[in-house]
Amino acid sequence: MECITKTEAGFSIITLTGEIDLYCSADARKEILQQLETRQSVVVDLSQVGYIDSSGIASLVEGLQLAKKNNLDFSLAAVSDAALQVIKLARLDKVFTIHPTVKDAVSN
Amino acid sequence: MVAVTQLERIKPTDLPAPPQAALQIIRACAREEVTSHEISDIAETNPALTAELLRVANSPLYGISREVTSISNAVAVLGLRALRNLVLCISIHDAINKEAIPDFDAEVFWEDSLRRALIARQLAVLVKQDVDESFTAGLLQDFGLLILFYLHPEQTTQWQRLRVLSPSERLQQEQEIFSVTHTEIGQKLTEFWELPESLGEAIGGHHAHIYTNSEQNPLSAILQAADWISHIFTSNHPSQALKDASAKTSQAIGIDEQKIKALCASLPELVTEAAISLGLKVEQQVEFEQVMRDANVRLAEENSSYQELTWNLEKTLRERDALAAALNNELELAREIQASLLPPDNNDIPVHGINVSAKELSGDFYDFFKLDDGRVMFNLGDVSGKGMHAALLMAKTSSLFRCLGKKNHSPAELLKTINHEICETSIRGMFVTMVAGIYNPQDGQITLVNAGNPPPVLFNPKASEKKIKLLAADTPPLGIVLGMCYEEVSFNLQQGHLYIYSDGITEGYAPNDTELGVMGLVSLIASLDKAPVQKRLDTIIQHLSESSKGQRDDMTLLIIE
Numbered sequence: 001m002e003c004i005t006k007t008e009a010g011f012s013i014i015t016l017t018g019e020i021d022l023y024c025s026a027d028a029r030k031e032i033l034q035q036l037e038t039r040q041s042v043v044v045d046l047s048q049v050g051y052i053d054s055s056g057i058a059s060l061v062e063g064l065q066l067a068k069k070n071n072l073d074f075s076l077a078a079v080s081d082a083a084l085q086v087i088k089l090a091r092l093d094k095v096f097t098i099h100p101t102v103k104d105a106v107s108n
Numbered sequence: 109m110v111a112v113t114q115l116e117r118i119k120p121t122d123l124p125a126p127p128q129a130a131l132q133i134i135r136a137c138a139r140e141e142v143t144s145h146e147i148s149d150i151a152e153t154n155p156a157l158t159a160e161l162l163r164v165a166n167s168p169l170y171g172i173s174r175e176v177t178s179i180s181n182a183v184a185v186l187g188l189r190a191l192r193n194l195v196l197c198i199s200i201h202d203a204i205n206k207e208a209i210p211d212f213d214a215e216v217f218w219e220d221s222l223r224r225a226l227i228a229r230q231l232a233v234l235v236k237q238d239v240d241e242s243f244t245a246g247l248l249q250d251f252g253l254l255i256l257f258y259l260h261p262e263q264t265t266q267w268q269r270l271r272v273l274s275p276s277e278r279l280q281q282e283q284e285i286f287s288v289t290h291t292e293i294g295q296k297l298t299e300f301w302e303l304p305e306s307l308g309e310a311i312g313g314h315h316a317h318i319y320t321n322s323e324q325n326p327l328s329a330i331l332q333a334a335d336w337i338s339h340i341f342t343s344n345h346p347s348q349a350l351k352d353a354s355a356k357t358s359q360a361i362g363i364d365e366q367k368i369k370a371l372c373a374s375l376p377e378l379v380t381e382a383a384i385s386l387g388l389k390v391e392q393q394v395e396f397e398q399v400m401r402d403a404n405v406r407l408a409e410e411n412s413s414y415q416e417l418t419w420n421l422e423k424t425l426r427e428r429d430a431l432a433a434a435l436n437n438e439l440e441l442a443r444e445i446q447a448s449l450l451p452p453d454n455n456d457i458p459v460h461g462i463n464v465s466a467k468e469l470s471g472d473f474y475d476f477f478k479l480d481d482g483r484v485m486f487n488l489g490d491v492s493g494k495g496m497h498a499a500l501l502m503a504k505t506s507s508l509f510r511c512l513g514k515k516n517h518s519p520a521e522l523l524k525t526i527n528h529e530i531c532e533t534s535i536r537g538m539f540v541t542m543v544a545g546i547y548n549p550q551d552g553q554i555t556l557v558n559a560g561n562p563p564p565v566l567f568n569p570k571a572s573e574k575k576i577k578l579l580a581a582d583t584p585p586l587g588i589v590l591g592m593c594y595e596e597v598s599f600n601l602q603q604g605h606l607y608i609y610s611d612g613i614t615e616g617y618a619p620n621d622t623e624l625g626v627m628g629l630v631s632l633i634a635s636l637d638k639a640p641v642q643k644r645l646d647t648i649i650q651h652l653s654e655s656s657k658g659q660r661d662d663m664t665l666l667i668i669e
Contacts, residue, residue: 022495053660054491055493057492089562095589
């Protein structure tokens with residue numbers, strides 16, 4: 001897994017790439033929480049994710065919960081088919097705000 | 109930094125030189141027909157050199173009983189060759205004196221040179237070679253290094269580091285620092301000063317690998333051996349240096365370790381005496397026995413600290429093993445407790461389950477129990493993540509279900525309460541997907557709720573249409589949204605089977621290494637239609653255990669029929 005963060009229009013755009021499983025979800029979690037700790041709203045770009053397991057989803061859930069606590073935005077963008085299938089299967093599409101593109105996420 | 113020295117660009121005028129009179133004596137001595145008067149005439153032009161020559165000729169270095177009173181007398185007593193060498197030693201030492209190279213300890217350099225010279229002389233006695241020539245060559249063999257420092261005074265700080273190295277290591281370091289070595293410079297100097305060719309060759313070749321025995325070039329072989337023996341006194345590891353010197357000396361001139369030890373034992377006294385004779389200032393010489401004793405003490409200290417290190421390492425390993433054993437015990441206990449949370453097979457209850465964890469502990473669970481009215485409460489859950497933290501939340505959630513489920517028979521109400529409990533205490537975004545329901549075996553009626561779990565498969569082979577139904581989740585998992593309300597779905601089993609499973613089943617790998625998927629599971633279920641229930645459970649798990657990619661996640665499967 002790769003985790004790259006850039007700043008755009010006041011958002012931290014975190015792009016996760018590859019397989020997000022138990023062995024690397026801690027890195028994704030660390031980066032997400034770090035950005036939220038700096039009071040920066042976060043958009044997680046999941047367009048390059050080939051697989052995400054429940055530990056990876058838990059990292060996103062924790063990010064969402066911390067963002068709510070800190071009154072910040074937290075959304076997912078450009079979610080890949082593989083990741084979207086997992087999210088929809090668990091009806092987490094009811095929980096997360098999901099944007100078709102990063103641009104949409106930032107402009108909204 | 110490398111101090112580039114271009115050998116071919118060095119001119120005699122760039123270098124310190126012995127007095128003209130000294131050079132004239134050296135050259136004259138090379139002629140067979142030269143007379144003692146001729147030598148005496150040259151020497152008179154330099155009274156300081158004459159006085160020094162007479163002083164050294166009368167010193168214990170030469171052991172002459174009669175007093176040498178003139179240069180002519182010295183020629184008669186010492187011989188031309190010995191006189192030539194004496195002139196050489198005195199004049200070259202004077203050419204590069206203490207002040208010639210700033211910040212350089214020339215006295216220590218000459219002390220080392222003198223030691224090498226004396227070893228060379230002793231070795232020459234043992235191998236029956238020219239004693240006087242060997243002494244002179246030994247004194248001058250490293251003279252090139254002094255010249256390198258003279259040309260590059262900024263490198264003098266390297267001297268202390270170079271001094272303790274073995275001859276071969278030192279030569280390599282010189283090459284790196286100066287881009288030439290003392291052997292090349294030394295030979296060049298003998299050419300400038302028109303010194304005997306044999307001396308130049310010996311100096312130039314005393315590190316060369318080709319001079320490995322005394323037959324090829326006896327003087328070079330002696331110098332090579334002298335260099336290694338002298339290293340015993342300057343090395344930080346004298347014991348090793350003695351071993352190296354023994355090996356090299358034995359190879360070069362056939363002298364064994366016992367003789368080397370005897371030679372080394374006599375050396376400190378010889379150095380002190382010769383230094384006085386030649387007017388060199390040397391430090392108090394340490395006895396060879398003391399050198400070796402110090403080395404043994406140092407070795408013992410090193411061994412003792414190594415022993416201590418080994419003990420500490422062994423102790424740490426024992427502690428680590430004990431800790432690992434304790435952790436394993438704890439894990440085994442946790443595994444037993446977790447297994448006890450799963451219900452035992454019960455022939456009275458038409459619900460059957462299997463759980464295979466990916467790690468030691470599972471984040472999946474299932475449960476079923478019979479109510480007083482004959483109905484059966486059941487559930488299957490999957491905690492996010494795997495391992496110990498997932499197992500702890502699994503224990504909590506399954507306990508809540510079993511405890512509250514005995515009183516509250518509405519799956520939706522039950523999950524709402526459990527969700528509330530988990531939301532209040534959940535950390536790190538952990539959540540639990542769950543299918544929970546109530547089944548009446550009497551009439552086949554099932555009511556269930558799916559909170560974020562993959563869709564249970566309702567398989568009814570006898571149905572006229574829609575033999576397969578997927579019961580997709582309508583709400584997210586427990587532990588995420590506080591106050592979540594859950595919707596129940598009710599249906600009749602109608603002699604069919606309900607398969608509830610964790611995502612480890614559908615995300616698991618089939619034998620062809622592809623993900624099984626929901627449709628893959630459906631096909632498998634259809635193919636096992638007529639098999640007994642335990643066979644169906646085992647076959648599905650077996651199907652997911654044959655992939656070369658291994659098990660991806662905890663796998664749990666529940667069949668209600």
